[in-house]
Amino acid sequence: GHNIHAAYYGGTEPTGHPSDTWGWAVQGALQIKNIPTGPGDTINIQAVYTDGATRYNFQNLAPQGFAMYGGTGVPGAYQSVGLAAVADGIFGLGTGISKVQTWGMRGAFNHNWDPYWSSSLYGAYAQLKYGNGGTALLCGPGGALTGLVGAAGITTCNPDFNVAQLGLITRWTPVKGLTFSADVTYTHLDQKFVGLIAPAAQAGIAKPAAVYELKDQNTVSMLLRAQRNW
Template identity: 40%
Template sequence: MKTIKGLILGSAAGILAVGGAQAADLPVKAKAVEYVKVCSLYGAGFYYIPGTDTCVKIGGAIRIDTSFNANNYDTPFWQGGAGGAGAWTQDYYITRQRINLTTDTRTATEYGVVRTYANIQFDFSQNRESIAGGFTEVDYAFIQFAGFTFGKAVSQFDPQWALSKPTISSGFMAGSNNTTGIPQLAYTASFGNGVSGTISLENASPYRNAGLYNNGLALVGPFGASGNTGAYGATSNTFAGNSYGGNHIPDIVGNLRLDQAWGSLHFGAAMHTITPGFYAGSTAHPDDSYGFAVNGAVEFKNLPTGAGDSLKLEASYGKGAAKYAIAGGTTDTSGGGRFAKVSGDSMAFGYVLDGIYGTNGQIEQSEAWSVVGYFEHYWNPAWRTSLWGSYSSISYGDGGNALLAAAFAPGRTIPGSNNGSLVGSTNNFDFGIAQIGTRTAWTPVKNLTLSAEFTYTRLEQNLGGIVTGATVPGRAAQSYSVSDQNLYNGSVQILRSF
């Protein structure tokens, strides 16, 4: 009997144990799934990051470019090398592929919206990368909070339509044109009715420092020697004869803006510091010099010519601040402030510099100015054509021209560095660049655009004379007369944005 009772009790205990184990294995009630929700506060494409009150938009583009009779970015062959020399070894076309990725976050706070933005580019360019290589750049990376902007953003000197120019080319002379951003600390105040003002401290290097020629050093002439690290184009704005010192204080930039449905108005100003290096063979140097620049721009939208049509106009002037007025941004990243073109037995060349100084002298500042205009017409929602033109000019005055002329005196040239002496010259290094161009774009489906453009450029000289003993890439040493030169280039592009 005891045995039977024990079996019954043991069985009951086992059943209870199994029941307890099964109860322990039952799933607990799961938390509600946090689905991604659309954020309608900041426009299309934003979503809430799950579990937060931050909205994010992720986008980008793939861009395929082919340029003809030009360098990368559809920049004319005006900066020496085989293309500027018209040599047999020049490339008749050049290709570039770009992947663009952007992130934009917004969070509403009691101090206003906190925004972060980043734009990263992955490039593969003919003759710059290896077969499976590439190049990464950060065009923008900034934080905005309570009216402040911290980081790499469009310069406050540039008009608000700086990123919507209707062109493919980065080689079009469009004043400041810093479409890859300038490191800055800025504060913007809004006054209502579309009126705002901004004050900014911006990093001048490298885009704002045009170059500073030290006459005590040798200046590389119209064409830098291939493989010579002191030649133009070795690195941005670095060339033999350049004596820019370090960045001691940031540039001070300000603007006033009006944004309306009909378009916009923009007025900008900047103070630019020129910090010189030492005189040749000395520990003394000129005093710091302070240049300035001003600009004005206007945009008209939805013109009577058609829905979506626009007209953009801008004028800039700089004294001791050349790249605020001309040759700014990516236009001259490989030229180091030098423009040069050969055709047959003639050439044109000139320099974009903030200033020039001689031994024991002070800085002679340059003066530069430009005017630029863009008109874009929509034939229908899928087809549009734009026309644009600009004129850019730089001058050095009597003192600056005398110092530049001395650089080409016999005995001052560097053997093998493609200089040459200047004979019978007017010794006037002032020069201008005129450009006109057109682009037609077709958007067959949303966010896919195919376009083609053509640009004509004329380098205008005031110099005259003969350059003797010059060695130009791909050519035998000979003499060249100095005269105006014409350039023609074009580009086609496929752009898919998302």
Template identity: 50%
Template sequence: MMYSGTGLAGAYQSVGFASISDGVFGGGAGGIETTKTWGFRGGFTHNWNPNWVSAIYGGYAQLKYSDTAKTLICANFAAIASPGATCNPDFSFGVVGVNTVWSPVKNLAFTADLSWSRLDQKYSGTVSGANTAVATAAKPAATYELKDQNSLTLLLRAQRTF
């Protein structure tokens, strides 16, 4: 789950859902419905000199469920969703980032890593915050808009190796 703001009147926040499974099984479904996934990632590192290193990296992945698996997953969606909301657990996730490492002396490194990620989820409409997923995230029982989410992250690290 990823949360963010919303411009939808009456909604507390927005939320994006993504869950990963190898397969979905339901009583009477006739077997395990497997998921289809694909993805790629890559990066490039440049050593400016013995003290400075920079890198750029990225990745993208997609997960799709069969129609039978979607039916099983979405069986209880209507209980928490607003009229007209759609249940589709398919999603994709991408990330792009850059980092720089400075090593002023042997066995000491300072790193700054900036990344942007995007969850492209396929649910739409609104859901009630009284459901278990929102409650486990310590969020108030309210109305949440279902929409894609973005995240910008800056990580700073100091590492000393002995």
């Protein structure tokens, strides 16, 4: 179980806070060995469902909230952006906590080319849903996004999102305990907002104050790594 303990409704203790609630997660894993592609090759599969315990799915490597930017074809828009926020639950002034539900699965096939070289093809998919309660608290009257919807032109306010990934990593271990690797990952953010937003300048990432189209996003990244174990 995961205890969800919320902050205060206001800035001080006398404003009160919602009662604690409990989240939970269930997960399962399967590893297949002795497959005909080669000695030591494996297939690994994992699946998880969470209710108010989102980090068991998205885990700590994923930021709590993030934005992905890309191009746009909307006249007058500077760029497009995809928005996603990870939470265990949502509450508003005087309300209880509305829990967030997620599910996901990931898998990988690892192949050993020889004693020094190996590669893995992997993929993952995760879905997060705020439910009717959480969506209403964010998008409904008095919700956290109400002003944004009215002022910036969001025509569909839906904080749910899905993330899919596909990657390939190749490793070279010239001596025991020393591994060099190259990891290429494709990520697709399927977000549910529709319309336009006009946020303030984002100095940390050099994005200007402008109009942005809300849109699904894709990105490709490459990680080069050297690891030494003693």
